[in-house]
Amino acid sequence: MSTFSFSSTAIDVAQLQRELNDSAAGGYVSFEGWVRNYNEGQHVTQLEYEAFEALAIKEGERIIDEAKQRFGILRAACVHRIGSLAIGEIAVWVGVSSAHRAEAFAACRYLIDEIKHRVPIWKKEHFEDGAVWADGEPFPGEIPTAQGTHSERRASK
DSSP states (O other): OOOOOEEOOOHHHHHHHHHHOOTSSSEEEEEEOOOOOOOEEEEEEEEEEEEEEHHHHHHHHHHHHHHHHHHSSSSEEEEEOOOOETTTTTEEEEEEEEEEHHHHHHHHHHHHHHHHHHOOEEEEETTTTTTEGGGOOOOTTEEEEEEEHHHHHHHHH
């Protein structure tokens, strides 16, 4: 199992939980980030995620390794969606198993915070009156992907 991955389809939480099962674990904690229908005073109709996948996977794996060292957890994983997501779908899932609950809670919090801060994933919020990349910032258009740069892809649509 890769500990950090992307999915363009719904996240199978039950399967991920099974993969974190360990007979030495006394605690399991997970976090699910859901697509909500309202943000910053506006009605959200959907979200769209893009990532620089090769770099994102390396950084996500690095963050999980840090959590294992820092908190002494047994196993951890994160799956982040890419593509278009509807209201109510899981956008990101993080799970941790450890010998004790305190370490599992601390590691799970650390993982989601660091992943949101450090991993190159961009969120586009679609509102009833238009769309904007999260925080109202323009999309960093010259990051290469397998399909060309983001600005090239956007221009071709």
